[in-house]
Amino acid sequence: MTDICIHGLGYIGLPTATIFAHSGYDVVGFDTNPEVVSTLRRREVHFDEPGLQQIATEAIDSERLKVKSEPVSADIHIICVPTPFDDTKKQADLGNVAAAGRTIGNLLKEDDLVILESTVPPTTTEEVLQPQLEKSGLVAGRDFGLAHCPETVLPGNMIAELRENDRVIGGIDRRSTERTVELYDSFVEGEIRTTENPTTAEFAKLAQNTFRDTNIALANELAMLADEYDIDSRKAIQLSNHHPRVNIHHPGPGVGGHCLPVDPWFLGQESNNLNLVSTAREINDSMSNYTIELLGEELGTLSNSRIAVLGVAYKGNVDDTRNSPGLKLARELQARKSLGVNEVTATDGGIDDIDVRIHDPCVSDQTLDLVPLDEAVRGAEALVLTTDHTEYAQLSPTRMSKLMDGNLILDTMAHLNKNEWSDAGFNYRQI
Numbered sequence: 001m002t003d004i005c006i007h008g009l010g011y012i013g014l015p016t017a018t019i020f021a022h023s024g025y026d027v028v029g030f031d032t033n034p035e036v037v038s039t040l041r042r043r044e045v046h047f048d049e050p051g052l053q054q055i056a057t058e059a060i061d062s063e064r065l066k067v068k069s070e071p072v073s074a075d076i077h078i079i080c081v082p083t084p085f086d087d088t089k090k091q092a093d094l095g096n097v098a099a100a101g102r103t104i105g106n107l108l109k110e111d112d113l114v115i116l117e118s119t120v121p122p123t124t125t126e127e128v129l130q131p132q133l134e135k136s137g138l139v140a141g142r143d144f145g146l147a148h149c150p151e152t153v154l155p156g157n158m159i160a161e162l163r164e165n166d167r168v169i170g171g172i173d174r175r176s177t178e179r180t181v182e183l184y185d186s187f188v189e190g191e192i193r194t195t196e197n198p199t200t201a202e203f204a205k206l207a208q209n210t211f212r213d214t215n216i217a218l219a220n221e222l223a224m225l226a227d228e229y230d231i232d233s234r235k236a237i238q239l240s241n242h243h244p245r246v247n248i249h250h251p252g253p254g255v256g257g258h259c260l261p262v263d264p265w266f267l268g269q270e271s272n273n274l275n276l277v278s279t280a281r282e283i284n285d286s287m288s289n290y291t292i293e294l295l296g297e298e299l300g301t302l303s304n305s306r307i308a309v310l311g312v313a314y315k316g317n318v319d320d321t322r323n324s325p326g327l328k329l330a331r332e333l334q335a336r337k338s339l340g341v342n343e344v345t346a347t348d349g350g351i352d353d354i355d356v357r358i359h360d361p362c363v364s365d366q367t368l369d370l371v372p373l374d375e376a377v378r379g380a381e382a383l384v385l386t387t388d389h390t391e392y393a394q395l396s397p398t399r400m401s402k403l404m405d406g407n408l409i410l411d412t413m414a415h416l417n418k419n420e421w422s423d424a425g426f427n428y429r430q431i
């Protein structure tokens with residue numbers, strides 16, 4: 001008999017299935033994508049996450065975790081499916097949650113427990129998932145349990161954070177909440193806090209990411225203001241943060257990933273009260289444009305320039321390019337070229353012909369036209385560092401200088417050693 005069926009074996013579902021298997025449960029991991037299933041059956045993890053390959057392989061080898069392309073009947077179902085964002089409607093696409101609900105509804109037995117882990121707009125558990133489950137004829141709260149337990153792990157540090165992070169659990173009744181707490185208590189070392197309904201748990205999760213996105217927008221606005229005074233924004237922010245109640249985040253080339261740029265919209269998708277939050281989104285989205293302005297300012301013109309964009313993963317040491325600031329920057333520069341207009345510098349009125357070359361040591365996506373580092377840098381007038389991969393911190397300014405035609409380095413993440421690059425003759429600029 002299967003204890004737990006996990007629906008969706010991506011960044012969240014696979015580590016979760018693995019950790020439950022290691023906690024002694026019999027787990028089936030089900031994914032609708034046959035490639036994910038066949039890759040995992042070959043004991044290969046289909047994305048980069050430190051430490052996961054080993055523990056996932058151990059779980060599969062021990063047969064505590066079975067990977068399947070069909071869902072199975074189980075006492076507990078955990079939903080970890082994607083909840084993408086429809087950018088035109090500014091609404092969550094909850095099709096995968098509804099589909100998982102229908103699938104589980106067909107398998108549901110009395111006394112089962114269903115837990116939604118995916119990040120969703122408030123009320124989704126009760127208004128989208130519950131009706132699908134109840135098509136089974138069983139009633140939530142009476143015949144089966146239902147709860148929301150949002151995931152909060154940080155990509156790059158998931159294995160530790162799965163255990164260590166606090167959890168919020170909101171069931172549709174007390175018994176659903178208690179059963180869910182008991183389940184997560186098997187491996188969570190952080191505090192498990194409960195709320196009286198799933199909506200509060202959904203809201204609390206979104207509030208966390210909205211806080212971070214809004215805070216970064218403040219940092220980005222401070223960076224643009226500091227530039228007007230010709231001072232180092234990061235130094236100023238660092239000094240501010242010594243106050244015991246101030247914690248301003250870091251400015252950068254924009255906010256990437258599929259969580260921070262998306263979740264703030266989920267929070268108020270039916271509301272007219274999304275003011276600060278939507279302004280913060282606009283500021284963070286505008287950082288690629290600001291980066292292009294800085295480039296134009298430093299180079300005098302972008303016409304006929306060659307620019308190397310270093311980093312299209314949305315953050316350091318991951319292979320995920322969803323909503324990547326580096327990719328957005330590269331595509332915006334390339335779009336100017338294809339438009340054949342010069343919107344960047346008012347001074348020369350020439351035609352942009354920007355040669356943009358992109359490199360990333362962690363990303364292997366063939367569709368992105370990535371090139372090796374030397375090829376990206378050779379003949380470039382400017383390097384723009386958009387991702388803080390550890391590997392980039394080791395770049396030799398002397399070697400880069402020999403390959404380049406110009407001497408501009410725009411370090412949007414303040415990842416490099418300013419003195420070292422300046423001493424090597426670079427015009428070093430940060431955001």
Ligand SMILES: NC(=O)C1=CN([C@@H]2O[C@H](COP(=O)(O)OP(=O)(O)OC[C@H]3O[C@@H](n4cnc5c(N)ncnc54)[C@H](O)[C@@H]3O)[C@@H](O)[C@H]2O)C=CC1
Binds near residue numbers: 012036
């Ligand atoms: N990746 C992250 O860092 C975090 C993600 N989340 C949330 O967790 C949820 C899942 O995200 P990820 O794991 O990153 O997505 P993902 O895209 O990496 O993985 C989701 C998997 O679900 C499968 N799938 C889609 N529909 C399915 C269905 N009906 N039944 C079974 N499998 C199905 C897909 O084929 C895919 O393999 C999202 O709501 C996300 O916002 C929450 C915290 C952190």
Ligand SMILES: CC(=O)N[C@@H]1[C@@H](OP(=O)(O)OP(=O)(O)OC[C@H]2O[C@@H](n3ccc(=O)[nH]c3=O)[C@H](O)[C@@H]2O)O[C@H](C(=O)O)[C@@H](O)[C@@H]1O
Binds near residue numbers: 119208257325
């Ligand atoms: C509140 C919080 O810390 N949320 C986390 C976040 O994970 P994610 O990898 O998206 O977050 P991140 O490391 O802040 O990176 C997002 C983006 O923000 C940028 N970033 C981050 C911090 C900063 O000071 N400045 C900045 O510009 C990063 O470069 C990146 O482009 O979202 C995850 C999620 O919900 O999926 C969540 O589980 C994680 O714990």
